Amino acid sequence: MNWRSGAAAWLEAALSLVFPPQCPGCGSEVSGRSAWCTRCLNEFWQPRSLDTAQRGMPHVDECRALTGYDGAVRKLLHGLKFERRRGDAAPLAWLVAMADEAELAGLHLAGGVAVPVPLSALRREERGYNQVELIFAAWCREQGMQWEGNALLRRRDTAPQWELDRKRRQENINGAFYCNAPQKIRHRHILLVDDIVTTGATLEQCALALHQAGAASVRALCLAHD
Numbered sequence: 363m364n365w366r367s368g369a370a371a372w373l374e375a376a377l378s379l380v381f382p383p384q385c386p387g388c389g390s391e392v393s394g395r396s397a398w399c400t401r402c403l404n405e406f407w408q409p410r411s412l413d414t415a416q417r418g419m420p421h422v423d424e425c426r427a428l429t430g431y432d433g434a435v436r437k438l439l440h441g442l443k444f445e446r447r448r449g450d451a452a453p454l455a456w457l458v459a460m461a462d463e464a465e466l467a468g469l470h471l472a473g474g475v476a477v478p479v480p481l482s483a484l485r486r487e488e489r490g491y492n493q494v495e496l497i498f499a500a501w502c503r504e505q506g507m508q509w510e511g512n513a514l515l516r517r518r519d520t521a522p523q524w525e526l527d528r529k530r531r532q533e534n535i536n537g538a539f540y541c542n543a544p545q546k547i548r549h550r551h552i553l554l555v556d557d558i559v560t561t562g563a564t565l566e567q568c569a570l571a572l573h574q575a576g577a578a579s580v581r582a583l584c585l586a587h588d
């Protein structure tokens with residue numbers, strides 16, 4: 363431990379005495395910063411494997427989501443996306459790190475390439491970050507994946523999907539993505555990551571662009587399912 367991390371650990375310990383870490387769900391005292399209490403974790407933890415055939419996602423080989431989209435998870439994601447509350451990413455990243463081997467089985471993590479669903483250039487500039495990167499990048503690297511935050515780009519500024527009905531969502535998103543760096547994608551196993559999966563139309567369009575760039579497989583992992 364160098365003096366910097368020593369000082370950081372000391373500061374963390376001192377802060378914990380004055381401001382004990384609180385569960386982002388219910389405010390009860392927890393053991394570490396960004397950690398959730400067991401009761402809230404049990405409530406929000408709803409891992410699910412989505413039926414990609416039924417959802418019309420032929421280019422997505424596998425699709426998992428870890429939590430429901432309500433209560434504190436919804437509030438934190440909203441803060442992160444619409445109120446520039448960058449710090450709201452930490453408790454969500456903590457949730458991703460809770461996924462166990464069984465829940466991640468078959469996703470081809472180690473040695474694969476992680477690609478986030480991109481924002482449009484305009485929205486990224488407004489927000490200052492891609493929230494998906496804040497939630498997933500560090501964890502993906504810990505799993506032995508290569509993080510490629512700019513391999514996939516959004517061609518145009520699409521309307522927010524939640525404003526539209528199902529048919530409009532499809533039209534809105536068709537052809538919206540392209541691969542910017544096919545040499546990083548070709549023959550690789552890709553893990554596409556996103557914050558929420560609703561209809562799956564966005565993931566399917568991203569996966570299509572990745573397959574067109576020569577991906578060996580495209581699997582998806584989302585924080586929440588709506």
Ligand SMILES: [Zn+2]
Nearest residue numbers: 385388399402
């Ligand atoms: Zn709690």
